[in-house]
Amino acid sequence: MTSKWSEVQILSRPPCLSKIIIEIEVLVDPIGIKSGEEILDIATAEELSIEGEKIYFDNSEESLTIIRHSCAHLLAQALKDLYPDAKFFVGPVIEDGFYYDFRVGESLTLDDLPKIEKRMKELSNKGSKIEKYVLSRDEGVEKFREDDLKIAVISKIESDELSIYKQGDFEDLCRGPHLPHTKMLSNFKLTKISGAYLGGKEGAEMLTRIYGVAFADKDALKEYITRIEEAKKRDHRKIGHDISLFKFDEDIGGGLPLWLPNGSRLRSKLENILYKAMRKRGYEPVRGPEILKSQAWKISGHYYNYKENMYFTQIDDEDKEQSSEYGIKPMNCVGHIKIYQDALRSYRDLPLKFFEFGVVHRHEKSGVLHGLLRVREFTQDDAHIFCTKEQVKDVILEVIDLITKIMATFGFSFEMELSTKPDNAIGEDAIWEEATKIIEKILKDSGHPFAVDEGGGAFYGPKIDFKITDAIGRKWQCGTIQIDLNLPERFDLEYVDENNNRARPIMIHRAAFGSFERFIAILIEHYAGEFPFFIAPTQIIIIPIAAPHQEYAKELKSMLMDLDIDVDILDRNESLNKRVRNAEKQKVPMIVVIGDAEVAEKRVAIRDRRKKEQYNLSIDEFKNLIKENMSEVGF
RNA sequence: GCCCAUAUGGCUCAGAGGUAGAGCACUUCCUUGGUAAGGAAGAGGUCACGGGUUCAAUUCCCGUUAUGGGCUCCA
Numbered sequence: 001m002t003s004k005w006s007e008v009q010i011l012s013r014p015p016c017l018s019k020i021i022i023e024i025e026v027l028v029d030p031i032g033i034k035s036g037e038e039i040l041d042i043a044t045a046e047e048l049s050i051e052g053e054k055i056y057f058d059n060s061e062e063s064l065t066i067i068r069h070s071c072a073h074l075l076a077q078a079l080k081d082l083y084p085d086a087k088f089f090v091g092p093v094i095e096d097g098f099y100y101d102f103r104v105g106e107s108l109t110l111d112d113l114p115k116i117e118k119r120m121k122e123l124s125n126k127g128s129k130i131e132k133y134v135l136s137r138d139e140g141v142e143k144f145r146e147d148d149l150k151i152a153v154i155s156k157i158e159s160d161e162l163s164i165y166k167q168g169d170f171e172d173l174c175r176g177p178h179l180p181h182t183k184m185l186s187n188f189k190l191t192k193i194s195g196a197y198l199g200g201k202e203g204a205e206m207l208t209r210i211y212g213v214a215f216a217d218k219d220a221l222k223e224y225i226t227r228i229e230e231a232k233k234r235d236h237r238k239i240g241h242d243i244s245l246f247k248f249d250e251d252i253g254g255g256l257p258l259w260l261p262n263g264s265r266l267r268s269k270l271e272n273i274l275y276k277a278m279r280k281r282g283y284e285p286v287r288g289p290e291i292l293k294s295q296a297w298k299i300s301g302h303y304y305n306y307k308e309n310m311y312f313t314q315i316d317d318e319d320k321e322q323s324s325e326y327g328i329k330p331m332n333c334v335g336h337i338k339i340y341q342d343a344l345r346s347y348r349d350l351p352l353k354f355f356e357f358g359v360v361h362r363h364e365k366s367g368v369l370h371g372l373l374r375v376r377e378f379t380q381d382d383a384h385i386f387c388t389k390e391q392v393k394d395v396i397l398e399v400i401d402l403i404t405k406i407m408a409t410f411g412f413s414f415e416m417e418l419s420t421k422p423d424n425a426i427g428e429d430a431i432w433e434e435a436t437k438i439i440e441k442i443l444k445d446s447g448h449p450f451a452v453d454e455g456g457g458a459f460y461g462p463k464i465d466f467k468i469t470d471a472i473g474r475k476w477q478c479g480t481i482q483i484d485l486n487l488p489e490r491f492d493l494e495y496v497d498e499n500n501n502r503a504r505p506i507m508i509h510r511a512a513f514g515s516f517e518r519f520i521a522i523l524i525e526h527y528a529g530e531f532p533f534f535i536a537p538t539q540i541i542i543i544p545i546a547a548p549h550q551e552y553a554k555e556l557k558s559m560l561m562d563l564d565i566d567v568d569i570l571d572r573n574e575s576l577n578k579r580v581r582n583a584e585k586q587k588v589p590m591i592v593v594i595g596d597a598e599v600a601e602k603r604v605a606i607r608d609r610r611k612k613e614q615y616n617l618s619i620d621e622f623k624n625l626i627k628e629n630m631s632e633v634g635f
Numbered sequence: 636g637c638c639c640a641u642a643u644g645g646c647u648c649a650g651a652g653g654u655a656g657a658g659c660a661c662u663u664c665c666u667u668g669g670u671a672a673g674g675a676a677g678a679g680g681u682c683a684c685g686g687g688u689u690c691a692a693u694u695c696c697c698g699u700u701a702u703g704g705g706c707u708c709c710a
Contacts, residue, residue, distance in 0.1 A: 090709045153710050175710045194705030195638025206638045250701045365636050546667045581671035595669055
């Protein structure tokens, strides 16, 4: 095709002008063709005589795919300039940008990115056509024979033809699609640098990976950067520190959170609400020990299927081999199974629902620990439901209903995902098939849309996962429902059916929050630390203006504590302004200021975070307002 | 676990081969203030831990621990 470079050169002109001309001219010149699911650049489309939907230079998904792919090449070109010995592996477009994996003699750091970015800009400003040509496989192997990384790439390609894209003196093996000219790349940013295993395989050579992002225009790039900054501001590790929710300590160990008073207040509120919701649905509280004999984990299968994630300890005589080995629980199911076996169960008892805010330990590789989102010790809002086959449907529907109500309360929407048999599954295929079918039918009947994750199930059964979407559109996996036909078998669980015969119950593992740690991290980021009244660690801060008002402050506090409200009084010898500021910084939903007028008339002056206004109420009105706030919640 | 980076008073961070500094927080005093920082004084650190180089290391090198960015996206 013949390229018209006028419209691209104008990208360096004043934004308003470029925008207008882009709108007029670029619209005329497509950068690619979409044929079915495939995105082709113009060169390829012409070569194969494929026609389809035209892709123009804008921020559409298809256009960005092309832009970012070319930007990855621009990155490689700049790297080649700066580090002539660099060898390149793959540089794909990913969900949120692109990356390029490469090998280079020296180790690069974040500080090197600006330099590389600058070189990219220079190359883009200079501009060169991006041209494609095709080689036979043999020619390609010959061309890259000195380059083991490219040979590795070629070895994974099935086609007999290899395409090469050339811009200036830089060439790269690539299937495209690409822009017609490097001048079109001016709105990009290199974002991260890291190591990445060759081919993503642990143990393989570690290459250097640089991540970046690119857009069609400056505004979109700016918006992207703003969004990243917003997410950063909400980082639960930062907010958790700012408002003293939790901390980690080197002397205690990585991934082992310490819950400060504020964080513990928040946790208890979640626990209390959930406890009530469980009891209302007929769940019974139970509790198992933290460590169980290894023999129990052998029966359950954890000893063989989950050992890398478990911690073990030796008790009593260390010489006594197996009998003295105990495993710290990574799950609560075994304890609950033993509790089930405490009595001979009748079909009349089922479904039997046991729940526990169970503390579990799981070994995570040191490099993956991340604030509260990835820890080694956490508390699950765990439950195990023992039921008959006939009851499975209703039980699952009830759990879906509970999770729906919980997520709605916090303002999350969610999607469901069915995960099927993994490679390390235990139990017979027939059992798996049956369980998977049951879930599939329920999901279809429920009318909720759901996706399928093949091979993503737990080793003992298929599961439904809940993926929630937070206030700034990020997705998190939380709740889960897992059908388990294996553990009842392994522990020989029974109930007496209506014909006085022994029958095998089905076990359903489920969690709504998943873990308190993870869920609280998500809540912190979702609310940016500004928790709704019903879970805020400190719900009200009372500020008496001067000493004579302290007595009244105490009275108010006592009244509020009776309503189960967490209240702090800020009566330190500091200016009123400063105390208000400190209270605001704590992100407390409500600040009550009291002075002469309030004491005299038994009223309160409220500074309301949510309404962002101040108002004055009588004590009764205030009490009603609080009660109203609290009655809005409950699952 | 692997790659790269970081580690200085409670917190956020300066700093230099010759044994350390600011702001906030903390303590005491003054100030009794009507809605986001009133004022003054004081206390607090073997510069993460363990080795090594050096006349001398917190500063350079190695290891450990912890933290941060990644390690799924396939020319």
